[in-house]
Amino acid sequence: AQTVTQSQPEMSVQEAETVTLSCTYDTSENNYYLFWYKQPPSRQMILVIRQEAYKQQNATENRFSVNFQKAAKSFSLKISDSQLGDTAMYFCAFMKPLSGSRLTFGEGTQLTVNP
Amino acid sequence: DAGITQSPRYKITETGRQVTLMCHQTWSHSYMFWYRQDLGHGLRLIYYSAAADITDKGEVPDGYVVSRSKTENFPLTLESATRSQTSVYFCASKERGTYNEQFFGPGTRLTVL
Secondary structure (H helix, E strand, O other): OOEEEOOOOEEEEEOOOOEEEOOEEEOOOOOOEEEEEEEOOOOOOEEEEEEEOOOOOOOEEOOEEEEEEOOOOEEEEEEOOOOHHHOEEEEEEEEOOOOOOOOEEOOOEEEEEEO | OOOEEEEOOEEEEOOOOOEEEEEEEOOOOOEEEEEEEEOOOEEEEEEEEEEOOEEEEOOOOOOEEEOOOOOOEOOEEEOOOOHHHOEEEEEEEEOOOOOOOOEEOOOEEEEEO
C-alpha cells in the first residue's frame, strides 16, 4: 500500500516571500501521479498542481512549482510571491494507474501567510 | 446547480441512527468517490465507484454502505452511526483518464452524539 507523509503540520511565511512544503511517499510502483491540493477555510478542495512520475520536468503553475525527486520519493511544493489568499491547508496526494483513480492523501500542512 | 453538490452540509445525529449523505454531480463523470477528513489523517477513501452499479471499497469502508443506481448520484449511508464516524465527508467525481482532475464537493460536517 502506498503511504504519503507530510512532516510539517504547520508553516508560516511572510507575504511576498517563498515557502516550500515537503511531501514524501512510499511506493513500489514505477509509474504514478502526484498532486497538491489546497483547502482554504471555506473547506473546498482545489487542485493546485500535478505531476506524472515518468516526466522528468518539474510541473509549474504560475506561482506554484514542484521539486520532484523520484529516486528520493520526494514531491515538494514551492509557492513564490506568497499571497494572503494562499493561507490554507495543503495536501499532497498519490495515485497509481489502474487503481480506480483512488487518491492517497498525506496528513496536510497548514500554511499561514502573514501580512 | 452545476458541478458537484452535497447535502446536507451539516448534520447532527445520535449513536445508532441511520444517516444518508447525498452527492450529486452534473458532469456525467464516470468515477465518484467518498472521503472522510479527520485531523491528523488527511482525507481517507471510504468507497468509490467507476460507473453506475459498480462500487468498491476504499481504505476505511467499515460501517458505511454506498449505492450508485444513476451516474449522477452516489449516496453514502451510515447504517448505525457511531461517534467515531464524526467527521467531514467529501464527495468527489472525475472523468475517465488517470490524469484527469478529481473535483470535490463542498463537504458535509457530520456530528454523531
